Amino acid sequence: MGVRERKARDRQEMRDIILKSAYHLFLEKGFADVSIRNVAEAIEYSPATIYLYFKDKNEIIHALHSQGFGLLNKHFQPLYKIADPFERLREMGKAYIRFAIKNAEMYKLLFVRSEPMDHLAGCEDKNWEEGDSAFNALSQTIEQCKQKGYFKKFDTHQFSMMVWSFTHGLCALRLSGHLGRVKEEREGKRKLDQIMNETLETFIHTLEKLKQ
Amino acid sequence: MGVRERKARDRQEMRDIILKSAYHLFLEKGFADVSIRNVAEAIEYSPATIYLYFKDKNEIIHALHSQGFGLLNKHFQPLYKIADPFERLREMGKAYIRFAIKNAEMYKLLFVRSEPMDHLAGCEDKNWEEGDSAFNALSQTIEQCKQKGYFKKFDTHQFSMMVWSFTHGLCALRLSGHLGRVKEEREGKRKLDQIMNETLETFIHTLEKLKQ
């Protein structure tokens, strides 16, 4: 009797429907403006029904959070083919920024909002595989750069933190609207995407000078 | 008859009372968990009264936003005495991070939340003096560094953007809880503040190598 299995399958299916609908609404209306009632209406169920499949709104957010990291890792995958580690590092920066701009709401969910991290702090024993996976990709690339003569005197972990901090900072300033407020941009001299590329290139350029 | 003047004074006084109370509540309960009704109760007035002094919640947020920049600029003021521009740059980084940690909710209001920037985008003609002031302090310091032989081949504005991106990224990751989730920290090897200092030092160290 596979009735238990079918029920488990049905349950997972329902969870997926809710998540998919919630994600679409996030993309449409932005993260802050989606309510449980919106999701319920979209899937043509009562709001209370959602609470049969998710403990609360945070659990939905966290589920999307996990999916988002999967998406980010997918964006990174093609870059692992790049043999030269420094070139790969540059392309990782570009890919990271592309991801942040193309999936703005998702990026905020992954790296700006603190709710998912708080939720994660609750279950402390559990490792944060998705996050570590992305960070390890960076660390490994930097380690390989070191073997090619870059950043020789620097600690790999600290250097990775620094690179991540810069890249995230650039994306965060862009998504929060602060980048569009700097004088030069306000005067319309440059487009936002151009500023981001130039700033990334400036950063990469400083790293380039750290060879041997 | 100074009745107009007195009324204007009373009005400003009431606005200050509301702002002060709102700020205290923000510090206590965090930005997201403060409502107009909370503020009203704290000052012992009806919620509707607040709307006589502020158009809506965003205007309160934006008023605090302005005050926050004043506070940040105050934190920077002592640093202008430092003669050596590179040393000043380092201390600006430290001061920025100190400010972000000590005034976490305010920092989020200033640099993470997008509402104040959206509100600012509404009145486009108005310059954003407070923000430019802080950014100019950074730009000038970097310009002076260039005169001392640092970053010679770099554009001042782009280089300033890069430095700001890094510093903000570090603070943002800390305040959103992402810094506490990196493997090394999860294993309890290092304290958060130590990580931030080390990462800043790593960054400063890369800049140091860009002399002449």
Place this chain on the structure above:
DNA sequence: TTAAATGATAAACAGTGTTCATAAAAACAC
């Protein structure tokens, strides 16, 4: 003293996340 303007508020509107008793449907035991 009367008329107009201002200040303050209770009540209401439309929305939020969440809980709970109730009703319908499916699974199980006999």
Place this chain on the structure above:
DNA sequence: GTGTTTTTATGAACACTGTTTATCATTTAA
């Protein structure tokens, strides 16, 4: 097939949120 238990779904409610409006008291102006 009947009766019982478990699962699934929901309407209604609770305690909130930001904001608006009609109403009332007070202060200013004529």
